[in-house]
Amino acid sequence: MRSRAPRERLRFFSDPTMPPERRSRTKPDRRAGAGPERKPAKRTDRGAEAGSGRTLRKAARSSPRTPPAQPSAAASAVSAAAEESWLRRRNRLALEDDKPAAERCLEELVFGDVEDDEDALLRRLRGARGQLCGSSDDVEVENETKDNFPQQKKPVWVDEEDEDEEMVDMMNNRFRKDMMRNTSESKLSKDKLQKRLKEEFQHAMGGVPGWAEPRNKRKTSSEDESEEDEDGLLQRTGNFISTSTSLPRGILKMKNCQPANAERPTSARISSVQFHPGAQVVMVAGLDNAISLFQVDGKTNPKIQSIYLDRFPIFKACFSANGEEVLATSMHSKVLYVYEMLAGKLIPVHQVRGLKEKIVKRFEVSPNGSFLLITGIAGFSHLLSMKTKELIGSMKINGRVAASTFSSDSKKIYVSSGDGEVYIWDVNSRKCINRFVDEGSLCGLSIATSRNGQYVACGSNSGVVNIYNQDSCLQETNPKPIKAIMNLVTGATYLTFNPTTEILAIASRKMKEAVRLVHLPSCTVFSNFPVIKKSSISRVQTMDFSPRGGYFALGNEKGKALMYRLHHYSDF
Numbered sequence: 001m002r003s004r005a006p007r008e009r010l011r012f013f014s015d016p017t018m019p020p021e022r023r024s025r026t027k028p029d030r031r032a033g034a035g036p037e038r039k040p041a042k043r044t045d046r047g048a049e050a051g052s053g054r055t056l057r058k059a060a061r062s063s064p065r066t067p068p069a070q071p072s073a074a075a076s077a078v079s080a081a082a083e084e085s086w087l088r089r090r091n092r093l094a095l096e097d098d099k100p101a102a103e104r105c106l107e108e109l110v111f112g113d114v115e116d117d118e119d120a121l122l123r124r125l126r127g128a129r130g131q132l133c134g135s136s137d138d139v140e141v142e143n144e145t146k147d148n149f150p151q152q153k154k155p156v157w158v159d160e161e162d163e164d165e166e167m168v169d170m171m172n173n174r175f176r177k178d179m180m181r182n183t184s185e186s187k188l189s190k191d192k193l194q195k196r197l198k199e200e201f202q203h204a205m206g207g208v209p210g211w212a213e214p215r216n217k218r219k220t221s222s223e224d225e226s227e228e229d230e231d232g233l234l235q236r237t238g239n240f241i242s243t244s245t246s247l248p249r250g251i252l253k254m255k256n257c258q259p260a261n262a263e264r265p266t267s268a269r270i271s272s273v274q275f276h277p278g279a280q281v282v283m284v285a286g287l288d289n290a291i292s293l294f295q296v297d298g299k300t301n302p303k304i305q306s307i308y309l310d311r312f313p314i315f316k317a318c319f320s321a322n323g324e325e326v327l328a329t330s331m332h333s334k335v336l337y338v339y340e341m342l343a344g345k346l347i348p349v350h351q352v353r354g355l356k357e358k359i360v361k362r363f364e365v366s367p368n369g370s371f372l373l374i375t376g377i378a379g380f381s382h383l384l385s386m387k388t389k390e391l392i393g394s395m396k397i398n399g400r401v402a403a404s405t406f407s408s409d410s411k412k413i414y415v416s417s418g419d420g421e422v423y424i425w426d427v428n429s430r431k432c433i434n435r436f437v438d439e440g441s442l443c444g445l446s447i448a449t450s451r452n453g454q455y456v457a458c459g460s461n462s463g464v465v466n467i468y469n470q471d472s473c474l475q476e477t478n479p480k481p482i483k484a485i486m487n488l489v490t491g492a493t494y495l496t497f498n499p500t501t502e503i504l505a506i507a508s509r510k511m512k513e514a515v516r517l518v519h520l521p522s523c524t525v526f527s528n529f530p531v532i533k534k535s536s537i538s539r540v541q542t543m544d545f546s547p548r549g550g551y552f553a554l555g556n557e558k559g560k561a562l563m564y565r566l567h568h569y570s571d572f
Contacts, residue, residue, distance in 0.1 A: 270555025321369025459492025
């Protein structure tokens, strides 16, 4: 039993769970004994260690017992910290006994040798975090260093092709075509295109928005001014959200009004419906030999006057540009009737000097009121003076004339032929300035130009309506349409733009309910017109918009002049 006592005392002194001040006397060198297997300290000089143990115990027995002194507050704090540190070391050493040697080696490389003092590792981490959270002085020094950074060196070799500006094609993109100001801008550089896009955006937004301006140029207001604005805003009531001036696409807000000719009903086909250019009056004419004028109020539409023409079924009736005259032609007559509204006189024009046509049916009045264009036979179109009704000149195309119209400035005449080609004539010289092919058309039926001079619409016998940019029609022989409207399945016989060039009305007289309203510039059809379930429109024979777009009227084969109120436009 005595021979085992020194071994037990030795194990007690080398136990890692003992206090640090006692374990440090017998702690072996961990670095020297580092290896894959951890063994206890060598058993050399066991007798010496046992002897020292006996000496210590004898000294402890022989020392007199004295009462322990009361520890001070500082000493108790130090002892508590030492005890906490000793507990942490004991727990860590207990965990390290289960770690493999490779993991212990990796921890020493990353964290250093912190076996004796873990507080050193915590102090090191706090120091690194303090360096990251530097003061503003360090930031200023860093900025000064960046400013003093040497300039970038020039490249040794430069490719000349890199310096050439890349050109962007403007013609083959339907969105870029609208941004072209003239024909020379068929190609633009990227910088110019970016500048043009910026100008278009600023024009649409009404200037540069506040969020797009640099910070140093933004207008700053004081808190007092903002509070005053808020007080003024809260002191009044009303609609603070204003409606957009442009017509939205998708759904057209409209109301079905009383038919324009409700006070003079008829069963004969309506051949012409047109609004007066200056007064709130609508004209209705048909095969019943009568031209009727109605006051437009959207409710009762009272009749103003009816003009009866004996044995003269009206093929077309139209106001003059100033609204003082009404011109009318018949189905099988050479006579052109002119009704003077102020004098109340009906003047028949039996013969036009130089005109050899036997029947006068289709005609167009120029927007400026100076010319009258009569469609003849064998490809002829005759230009007359509106004032004297005398022939100015004639123009001839290949094939027959399917439809014709004036440009918005009355300087050009667009003639659609029966073989799908469109001829453009100069009014002053009566010469053909261009001739282009309507894409996909085999037989033209109708043509119309917008009042702002931007669009040309061509309708064909297949029901397709091509919308072109007017500038491309004047310069190219095979222009590409902006959009091909394919909502009609029978021939597009009637086309008309509204005054603001935001709506294009297309219709076919060969099929019931075959009428659509196209939104511009998106070239999409309004989904809520017509209402197919009601089937009240029937076959459309003529269409027209009021001078400011507030009303839309169309006539059918049943003798009704239907009228609709477009709520987006406030005026007649």
